Amino acid sequence: MHVRERLCVELAGLRADWEVWCARRGMTTGEGARQLITAALDAEGADSDVPVATGTRSSEVDGPRRRIEVRLTPAELEAVGKRAAASSVTLNRWIVALIRAHLTGEPQLGQVEMRLLSDSNQQLATVSRWLAQLARDAAAGRLTPDTESNIGAVRQLIGTHLRAVTALIRASLDRWSR
Known part of the structure; x- marks a missing residue:
């Protein structure tokens, strides 16, 4: 007897x-x-x-789950569906994220936010390389007049990163706390 192996994927x-x-x-x-x-x-x-792209959750979330039923009016279901689609997640995932955000007070990031954080981390890797080079130059006594402008550029990039991540997390928390 031939056994077929299947994988069902929610394409959202x-x-x-x-x-x-x-x-x-x-x-x-x-x-x-x-x-x-x-x-x-x-x-x-x-x-x-x-x-x-992978999203990790705390170990508590990885534990066993129980199914519940939520009954919505057609208008509510349509509104939730639109918000889930705008966040690029399934309806169930959106509802779970809403509940988790209210219970934990922590941001629940979707695909868009995860991509933005990934881009931000790449920028941080660039900052790290710049800082390492500046440290090597300082240790070797090769500081030039451009060093101050390089340090200013690194400082500006770090500030941009911090503002972007802060805005992203704040937007996520605001979205789920409404």
């Missing part, structure tokens, strides 16, 4: 785009998913980075 409004992407490549949606999974596993076997 991406289904049409996924079907177009696969059709342009002349494959079914299932074959496209298999190819992406194979590429990710091959990259993992080669010990290289796979550009996949």
Whole structure:
């Protein structure tokens, strides 16, 4: 007896785009998913980075879950659906994030926020390299008149990063606390 192995994935409004992407490549949606999974596993076997966005949750969230039923009016359901789509998450994930934000008071980040934080972390890596170079120059006594402007540029980049992350977290908390 042949056993089929299946993976069900909630595409959260991406289904049409996924079907177009696969059709342009002349494959079914299932074959496209298999190819992406194979590429990710091959990259993992080669010990290289796979550009996949992942969100981690606290260990408390990773524990067992229980299903509940929430009954909404059609208008409420439509409003929640629009907000979930705007956050690029499923309806269930949006509702869970809303509840968690109210219970914990911590930000619940969606795909957009995670991408912004990733970009911000790349900028911090650049700042780190600049600071290391400045420290090496200072230790070697090679400080130049440009050093002050470099330090000012690093300080400005750090400030930009801090403001961006603060605004992102504040926006997330404001969104869920309404």
